[in-house]
Amino acid sequence: MAGESALKRTGKRFLAWTPAAFRTGKFQTVPFLIVLFFVGLAVWDAAVAASHAEKTSEERPVVRFVQFNGVDSLSPSEIKKIMKTREKRFRWFGGSPLDPEVLEEDLRRIERYYQSQGFYDARVVSHKLTPLVGGEVILEIAIEEGDPLVVSSVRLTINGQTTGPWHDDVIALMPLKPGDRFTTSGYRDIEKVLLRFFAEWGYPKTEVSLKARLDKGAHRAEVEAAVNTGAVCRFGPVTIEGNHRVDDAIILRELTLREGDRFKASKIQESQKRLFDLRLFQFVDLQVKGLEGEQTDLPIHILVKEAKKQTVRFGVGYGSEDRLRAQLGHEIRNFLGDARSLQLNAKASSLVQLVEGRFIQPYPLSLRNTSFVATGGVTREDQEAFENEKIYVSSQLDHGLFDRVQVHVGHRLEMNRLLDVSAVAADDDVDQEREEYYISSIFGGLSYRVLDDPLNPTRGVQFINTAEWGSRGLGSEVDFVKLTLEGRGYVPLERFGVMALRLRWGGIRELEDTSRVPVFKRFFSGGSNSVRGYPYQQLGPLDRDGDPYGGLTLVEGNADWRFPIRNSWEGVLFFDFGNVYKQSYEIVMDELKYTVGGGLRYQTPIGPVRLDVGYQLNPPDDPPFNRYQIHVSIGQAF
Incomplete structure (x- = not known):
């Protein structure tokens, strides 16, 4: 049959393509099975498509x-x-x-x-x-195509006047201007632009009348817009409906609008977003009343639906680096009132085991746009270079400085105990097993994010900058300063997908009497979320046994072309570079390592499931790992 022949032919191609390393079992079993699962899906899809094409080729092309x-x-x-x-x-x-x-x-x-x-x-x-x-x-x-209609003139009247203080600003915002091609969408958008503009200036009852004279013979279009702003309006009294456990005062303090203020449409949107960000409500709707009448004090009615008081989350997953992983979380919303939140989390994988509690207090000391966050927990890391147990507590203030700009500052106290140290540095100045480190540090950072989707962004930019300073003056046994700078950008390519870019730099400097930063504070690179041509944490300084011991300077860069394939399938071609250096603030361009590769993505509600294969263009001499690397995980690499 046609379907059988297509399947057989596809299977033969797959067997011919399959690398010998797969057939001889040199790859680890579970990652190989997951790779085989991806390939199996693709083979099955190919067989069905080929069979379908054979059956339909004689009927319709x-x-x-x-x-x-x-x-x-x-x-x-x-x-x-x-x-x-x-x-x-x-x-x-x-x-x-x-x-x-x-x-x-x-x-x-x-x-x-x-x-x-x-x-x-x-x-x-x-x-x-x-x-x-x-x-x-x-x-x-x-x-x-023929010749297009071109806008020959745009005439704007505001309250019967053809000139005035607003005319130049409004004309500059108009989607159609003299010399532009006349489009239906641009003509319709004129009304939206005018209503939005005047609603920001306190005129939500503005009326707009549009006219267009089209001379198809002369290929000209004349556009007229008449605006009647109506009276200046102000925010009226605020009423709230639907809240039972959340006090009115909590809702009112999130509003950027106040009774008696001049009406401004953006304050409605900002207030709605702030209420959603509290995570206390499933539904929030701000309704402006009195738009149809003659009143100028417009009441605001807020309708909310409260979220559940408590939420329990459980999830499992698999990655080629941390193997099987599980997560359990419990959140209590509006804990003890005043919109406080208490979160308890537990995570476990082959790399990290963690139990953590987090308390969030909004508006500490009545500071607007600010939250106080206290965190404490116990964690154990089983990394390639070391095993470390840590007990920690931290407190910080998060503040919304500007729109989309967040800053934070805080203090962290850690007690670390190195259980095992695998890597030995060349200078023999090594960390010792069972050694304990008390670290007291001040940390802070600034972030800016404008993304269309936090799980799978296709447009926007993000900047993340952090700093940490440990000092004996704070009670720390290790004196250091650690900086990281990271930028990400996402450029849509229309039907050709998305170009995603990332650049990251990190540096550590020893201070005062500290001659060695402990291994758990150093930088490591390589793996599914950094330079994908290298195994997890294997890019950078290695000891004679091939174990990484980290460095004091990090450089990483990534460029992904993510393109659609079919339905929920997406492909990616990537170029990565980077390295880790022993010395502080040291960058040797000749020592940068470059990798290329490709992969598959399958879109799910929790983010894309991904498979990446990376190849080292300039591998180190006598590396203890394969030149090809396979990574399986959930979520984009960045």
Whole structure:
């Protein structure tokens, strides 16, 4: 049968491709099984697609490529987005048979789309199918765009006046200006822009009247916008509904609006976000009353639905570095009132075991945009270079300095006990087993984040800067200063996916009488979330047995091209570089290590499940590890 032959052929290709290291069992069993699971899904999908293509190739062709002729002013990728006829992205993935009725509707949809973009003379001249192998075709569509309608003038009147203090600012914000191509979306957005502008200045009852004179023969468009602002409005009394355990005072103090203040639309949105950020409510809605009448003091009605008092979370997962991992969390919201929160967490994996408690007090000493956080716990680290037990307590203040800018400062007290030290530095100035370290340090940091999705960002930037200072004056047995700087950026590439970039630097300096920073405070690199061509923590200084002992300077950089494949599948090609250096603030460009690789992502509600394969371009001499590295984890690398 056709399906059986496709499956057999795909299986033979897979066996021929499979590296000998897989067949001889040199890779660890569990990671190999997970890799095999990913490959199995891809093979099955390929077999189904191949079988489907064989069955349908004799009936209806499959569109491999869509090409346009005569398209100069618009983006072909944007035109493809409005079509229901889709390209087959890759040889082994996707591909639906061409539906002639859907294609005809697509051709009409293209003409309507051109008209919405100001090309009222545009038409689809012809289309044809050019055969390829295996029942696939190239769909070629010829388009005559014609000349677009251009905005010749924009006339704005505000309360009957053609000039005034607002006119220049409003004209600058208008989505259509003289010389622009007249588009339907731009014309409709004029009203939205005007209403938003005047609502920020205290005129939420503004009325907008739009007119457009289109001269299709002369390809000109004249736009008129008449604005009647109405009376200045102010915030009226605030009423609250739906809260039972949360006091009104807690809700009122989060509001950025006050009764009697001049109306400002952004304060409604800011207040709603602040209430959500309390994590006390499942639902928050701020309604402005009195917009239809003549009153100028507009009441605000807040409708909330409270979240559960307590939440218990449990999760398990697997990663190629920490193996099987589990997490248990218990949170008590509005603990003892005043929006306090108490969190108890336990985590366990082959690398880290932790039990921690966290207490959060908002508005300490009535400070706005500020929270006091107290944390304490016990943790054990079983790293490649050492095993360490730590008991710690810390307290810090978190403050929202500006929009999207957060700062924090605090104090941490640790008692560390090294249970085992595997790595031995070349200078023999090594950490000793059973050695104890008391560290008292002040820490702080600043972060800026504008991301569209914290789990799987596709647009935005993020900066994270932290500093820690330990001193004998604070009661510490180790004197040091530790700095880390990190920046991330995400650039959308339309239908081609996302370009993600990351750069990180870290430095440690010994202070006063300290000659050696203990191993658990040093930098390590390599692994699924840093330089993916290297095993976990194996990039940097190694002893004669191949064990890492860390360094005092860290440099890491990553560039990911994440592109869609099919449905929930995503591919990635990446380039990583970095290294760890023994000396403080030392960067030797010639010693940077470079890796390239690729991987797969499968999107889930908790983030993408990922498989990455990295390859070292300039490996160290006689490395105790393979030049290829496989990483399996949950979530993007950064």
